[in-house]
Amino acid sequence: MAKLSRLKRLQALDHAAFKFQRGIERETLRVDTTGTLSQTPHPETLGAALTHGSITTDYSEALLEFITGVHTNSDELIEELDSLHRFTHSQMKGEHFWAGSMPSKLPEQEQIPIAQYGSSHSGLMKTYYRHGLWHRYGRKMQTIAGLHYNWSLPDAFWTQWAKSNGETDNLQDFKTKEYFGLIRSFRRHSWLLLYLFGASPAMDKSFLDTKNDNLASLGDDTLFAPYATSLRMSDLGYSNRAQKELFVCFNSLESYADTLIKAIKTPYADYEKIGTKTEAGYNQLNTSILQIENEYYSDIRPKRVVGSGETPINGLRARGVEYIEVRCLDINPFEPLGINKSQMNFIDLFLLWCLVQDSPMIEPNECSLLRDNSERVALKGRQPDLGIYFNGEIEAIKPLSERLLDQIYQFAELIDEHEGCTRYREACTEQLAKVRDENLTPSSKILSRIKQNGSFASTLLEHSKALSRYFTALNLPKEKQDAFTKMAEQSWQEARDKEAADVGDFDSFLKSYFEQS
DSSP: OOHHHHHHHHHTSOGGGOOOEEEEEEEEEEEETTSBBOOSOOOGGGOOTTTOSSEEEOSBTTEEEEEOOOBSSHHHHHHHHHHHHHHHHHTOSSEEEOOSSSOSBOOOGGGSOBOOOOSSHHHHHHHHHHHHHHHHHOSGGGGOOOEEEEEEOOHHHHHHHHHHTTOOSOHHHHHHHHHHHHHHHHHHHTHHHHHHHOOBSEEEGGGOSSOOTTOEEETTTEEEOTTOSBGGGSTTSSOOHHHHTOOOOOSOHHHHHHHHHHHHHSBOHHHHHHOSEETTEESOSOSBSOSSGGGSOOSEEEEOOOOTTOOHHHHHHHHOOOEEEEEEEOOOTTSTTSOOHHHHHHHHHHHHHHHHSOOOOOOHHHHHHHHHHHHHHHHHTTOTTOEEEETTEEEEHHHHHHHHHHHHHHHHHHHHHHHTOSHHHHHHHHHHHHHHOGGGSHHHHHHHHHHHHTOHHHHHHHHHHHHHHHHHSSOOOHHHHHHHHHHHHHHHHHHHHHHHHOOSOHHHHHHHHHHTO
């Protein structure tokens, strides 16, 4: 089906179809007043990390994660995310939110605290999974922060879109097929997001234990790549030698599920050497290429809400794709929430554009080339003569980016016409300016600040202190503060209930979990 015909069909849909549903998961490290990684536990007054639906931790005990609800109104999404930050900051004593994706100055591996989730079976599984990440990749990698963008379209869209494409049978099957087409298109073009929104061109020297030839030194404590956009998304960040040999297929739900399940069941020699269980507990959940599905580090994932104890893959197989999760976004150190509305507007457009593109199946050879594109742009995205693989050829990144943005602008015009606004065209124009002048990109702007200061750590600490001033300048209304306090108390009760409801031992619980597949 030609791109133009799909675009025309999109243009024929009515106004009610274009209601983007999005939510945000934002991570940020807790640091002390010197910018040193916090050694304190997750504050009790924030609630139980295992059961709180909005304020939790990720890989490290010091790595906060804020999770919003689903919003069609971007102002309401920003308001919720802001409130989560303000309440959390009010409960932190003498600590700051770290403003960037790459971590602050790190101690030795063993002094980086692993997230703790209590003694329930589900809580222990989350902690032991992180033990596995520690033994496989080291604890330092568990301190990297990112921002995940969860996105879907409403049934009003899917009903019309299915009819316009001649699909009148199973609506959920059609949605799943289309979401996988979106994912394939996203993987072919996600390098553009790294260029536009990457904000981690430098890091503290304490992050690496060995010399890296891609990085240059700046002062006593900083490493950087001159044209980098996102060291977080490069092999310096989340990398995995075992996964590089793993072709996770996004050509259909079944092939995707089968590939991940096989990886969870296939032993890997290096991980077998680590072993699974010791007298002190679990080193990892298993010795396979992947412990669980979430260990597969992709820049995008098909997702759905699953039941307690249900594996993500089983949920997808049973009920199809509900939404997609964009995982390649850095924290923007110039924004208090790590993202702003203009960026959200552009991501909405980009994802809609990806959905409407023709999206052929990805063969293993192309998959390797797409990985190479991401690595090139992460490390050298602002290099003027950089070439990347596109449609069977190597093209220069700047003219290619302009061409793609011209296409996406058509979608901005369409949505602005339906919404009676100009914000989507303005978001596109803002991104086009970054392509024409790389100095406007977040990666270039923060690297310029770091070079002026002579230190990554001191620059990001300045930004982190500015965040604290921002979040303390305006207190939450009492009713919101009280509501968050009540949520925290309820989460502790839910955690206690989980512990009381457990039956049998943890070994049996884990065995039963894996037997689902």
